[in-house]
Amino acid sequence: MLLPRFWDSSISRAGFLSTRLEVATANRERLHYTHTRTRPEQALLVAVEADEHDGMWSAEDSLTELTALAQTAGALVVGSLVQRLPHPDPLTYLGKGRAQELADLEKQLHCDLVIFDDELTPTQQHTLEKMLHARVIDRTALILDIFARRALSREGRLQVELAQLEYRLPRLAGNNLALSRQGGGSRGVGAAGGAIGIRGPGETKLEVDRRRIRRRVAELREEIEQIRMQRAVQRRQRITRSMPHVAVVGYTNAGKSTLFNALTAAGVLAENKLFATLDPITRHLVLPGNQEILLSDTVGFIQKLPTHLIAAFRATLEEVLNADILLEVVDASHVNAIEQSVTVNMLLDELGAGEKPRVTVLNKVDLLDDPTDLDLTLYPNAVPVSAREGQGLEALGDMIATVLATHMGTVEVVIPFDRGDLVELFHRRGYVEHMEYQTQGTLLIGRLPRSIAAFYRPFVTTFQRELAY
Numbered sequence: 001m002l003l004p005r006f007w008d009s010s011i012s013r014a015g016f017l018s019t020r021l022e023v024a025t026a027n028r029e030r031l032h033y034t035h036t037r038t039r040p041e042q043a044l045l046v047a048v049e050a051d052e053h054d055g056m057w058s059a060e061d062s063l064t065e066l067t068a069l070a071q072t073a074g075a076l077v078v079g080s081l082v083q084r085l086p087h088p089d090p091l092t093y094l095g096k097g098r099a100q101e102l103a104d105l106e107k108q109l110h111c112d113l114v115i116f117d118d119e120l121t122p123t124q125q126h127t128l129e130k131m132l133h134a135r136v137i138d139r140t141a142l143i144l145d146i147f148a149r150r151a152l153s154r155e156g157r158l159q160v161e162l163a164q165l166e167y168r169l170p171r172l173a174g175n176n177l178a179l180s181r182q183g184g185g186s187r188g189v190g191a192a193g194g195a196i197g198i199r200g201p202g203e204t205k206l207e208v209d210r211r212r213i214r215r216r217v218a219e220l221r222e223e224i225e226q227i228r229m230q231r232a233v234q235r236r237q238r239i240t241r242s243m244p245h246v247a248v249v250g251y252t253n254a255g256k257s258t259l260f261n262a263l264t265a266a267g268v269l270a271e272n273k274l275f276a277t278l279d280p281i282t283r284h285l286v287l288p289g290n291q292e293i294l295l296s297d298t299v300g301f302i303q304k305l306p307t308h309l310i311a312a313f314r315a316t317l318e319e320v321l322n323a324d325i326l327l328e329v330v331d332a333s334h335v336n337a338i339e340q341s342v343t344v345n346m347l348l349d350e351l352g353a354g355e356k357p358r359v360t361v362l363n364k365v366d367l368l369d370d371p372t373d374l375d376l377t378l379y380p381n382a383v384p385v386s387a388r389e390g391q392g393l394e395a396l397g398d399m400i401a402t403v404l405a406t407h408m409g410t411v412e413v414v415i416p417f418d419r420g421d422l423v424e425l426f427h428r429r430g431y432v433e434h435m436e437y438q439t440q441g442t443l444l445i446g447r448l449p450r451s452i453a454a455f456y457r458p459f460v461t462t463f464q465r466e467l468a469y
């Protein structure tokens with residue numbers, strides 16, 4: 001079951017479709033029953049557009065994307081509302097008058113859900129929940145919900161659960177009441193030992209919920225850290241017996257997994273749904289010229305990506321940080337192809353991977369009326385491809401090999417005879433230009449990916465050391 005392990009009806013309000021899934025955990029048959037009997041949840045979408053929006057995304061494009069997200073989560077979008085405002089209102093997001101209109105519209109349309117295109121502050125969320133009859137969720141809760149249903153690996157599930165709890169904690173209702181009853185001094189902790197559910201009688205359910213969540217958050221952080229350490233060990237092992245690492249990155253639904261499958265025949269789930277991939281996967285690939293590489297498929301990016309999720313997926317995105325080069329997949333047929341690529345690059349910068357050597361895959365060219373219209377100069381090392389039709393893959397392989405080669409350093413080393421492993425690694429991952437057996441060992445002159453150059457540092461020849469000065 002893809003649900004977070006910690007789940008409590010009192011905190012399910014911020015979730016989306018959560019109640020039904022919760023039923024499912026208890027009883028699979030009932031899930032079937034509920035799914036076949038209930039109509040899709042009817043959603044009304046709401047966005048604020050600044051007069052001069054500094055971001056490149058217009059409210060309209062952003063709402064189109066929000067519609068796709070809502071549909072991915074199983075909702076039926078019945079309407080949308082855009083309000084022009086310099087900034088979202090701190091209390092009602094839309095401004096009071098307009099929020100009242102929204103309440104009327106939502107009643108008229110019999111909506112189950114109102115989805116806001118920005119992350120609502122806890123105050124906005126509480127105010128809107130009081131004004132509206134339908135459930136109030138925001139873009140973040142929606143994305144978290146999709147993630148919760150898609151995370152397959154243990155690590156992915158823990159990360160999503162952590163992000164969900166961190167998102168919910170400040171949004172639990174009734175803040176003031178709870179705070180006023182806290183800190184019961186002599187009566188409190190001592191008597192009950194501080195464990196969940198058995199503390200003093202004055203405690204509200206809300207306080208219990210909060211404490212349970214905080215404790216679970218701490219547990220999750222610890223578990224995720226452990227997995228992260230295991231991954232670091234695995235990565236170190238991979239470096240000693242492996243090859244240059246290329247990470248496939250890009251906007252959600254750009255075709256990363258389809259490309260990954262086309263290149264490696266891996267059979268990764270590729271779907272016309274946002275966030276089909278949440279867990280990274282790595283496969284071996286031989287490029288033209290017999291250069292071997294490791295290729296990793298990764299989670300997609302999206303604009304207004306919740307900060308909780310960037311932080312939570314950091315462990316996964318270490319794949320990206322450790323890559324020798326990045327393969328950015330752009331859906332060249334999308335009206336927002338440029339905005340999407342700019343968003344991806346901003347997020348890569350935020351993650352500290354913005355400076356990595358890049359190959360751009362302009363994907364889905366089969367959908368273009370005239371592929372020659374593509375402006376390849378807009379993107380670094382761009383190659384037009386149709387991952388679905390298998391077009392352009394050879395040219396892409398050549399481009400990856402070329403970019404890799406240019407990001408290799410020239411070295412001259414004498415490897416002692418008892419380090420045959422390093423000679424073998426040089427052949428496999430680098431380009432050997434000259435090899436000669438000498439009295440102290442094997443002389444190798446050639447180019448190596450910078451990621452493994454450190455292994456050869458002790459064996460650099462006097463000649464090259466002199467060159468360095």
Ligand SMILES: Nc1nc2c(ncn2[C@@H]2O[C@H](COP(=O)(O)OP(=O)(O)OP(=O)(O)O)[C@@H](O)[C@H]2O)c(=O)[nH]1
Pocket residue numbers: 250251252253254255256257258259269270271272273274275276277278299300301363364365366367385386387388389
């Ligand atoms: N026409 C066409 N469709 C493509 C091409 N590549 C991928 N698609 C379609 O685009 C949709 C998304 O593909 P995925 O490979 O799942 O995209 P992704 O980037 O991995 O998406 P996430 O994992 O959700 O971030 C699927 O319906 C694919 O069939 C292509 O070259 N041409």
Ligand SMILES: [Mg+2]
Pocket residue numbers: 256257258269270276277298
């Ligand atoms: Mg994918």
